[in-house]
Amino acid sequence: MNTVEAKEWLDKCYGICSPPSSTIKYWFAEFRRGRTSTADAERSGRPKEAIIPEIIQQVRRMLLNDRKVKVREIAESIDISTGSVVTIMHQHLHMKKLLAMWVPHFLNIDQKEQRINDSQRCLALYNRNPREFLRRYITMDETWVHHYVPQDKRQSAEWVGPDERPPKRVKQDRWAGKKYCVIS
Structure with missing residues (x-):
């Protein structure tokens, strides 16, 4: 089977949801280079899941030490995304930032x-x-x-x-x- 035949077969099975030709060509090239699995390979960098109990506790400690700390400062010190910090603060710690009355x-x-x-x-x-x-x-x-x-x-x-x-x-x-x- 080549990339053209694979594209025709995928179009017949999945219709408009089938991947484009460039993706199919990339897959074929990867398997020719020796790849044997379709699972994501290990990568360096931030962990895929940043919301774990240890990180939640770190964020809680930082907030209790300084109530005026910024989301960006927390994200930089713990090395997670600002979106993860916001999720931890709002959904896990149930914290919100209020202006002083x-x-x-x-x-x-x-x-x-x-x-x-x-x-x-x-x-x-x-x-x-x-x-x-x-x-x-x-x-x-x-x-x-x-x-x-x-x-x-x-x-x-x-x-x-x-x-x-x-x-x-x-x-x-x-x-x-x-x-x-x-x-x-």
């Missing part, structure tokens, strides 16, 4: 009451004479000059397990790291 500074009772009183006084002034209240409202050009680099929400993302609460970050005091400048 912004929460305001916790106010004590006196501060809360002071806010309520101030708001009620402003509302009373507005209700007495809305036009005069708005006329007296001063506006001008202004800008904030930051003298620190705040951490954004994406940088605060952390890996959390299924029974863990999402991370929280207290919103920084707005006066702590910037100056208010009036431009006249």
Whole structure:
């Protein structure tokens, strides 16, 4: 049997699902070179199956040591694909990466009451004479000059397990790291 006869036979048996002529020619050449099996030969490189208990434990340890570690960093250190790392984290460890929730500074009772009183006084002034209240409202050009680099929400993302609460970050005091400048 030659490659043409093999192609005709495969077309008759499998129809449009039969392999192309180039594949059939490659198979014939491989068997002429001495290959005796159709099974995949051993290859160097990464293992075919990367999701094994030892690797899952390595990923778990890395995540517990640093909750902000990136998938790429884990993949490079363990020498598996990023897709395998994602599968391990989501399907085996049930972890997900959540952004930290912004929460305001916790106010004590006196501060809360002071806010309520101030708001009620402003509302009373507005209700007495809305036009005069708005006329007296001063506006001008202004800008904030930051003298620190705040951490954004994406940088605060952390890996959390299924029974863990999402991370929280207290919103920084707005006066702590910037100056208010009036431009006249």
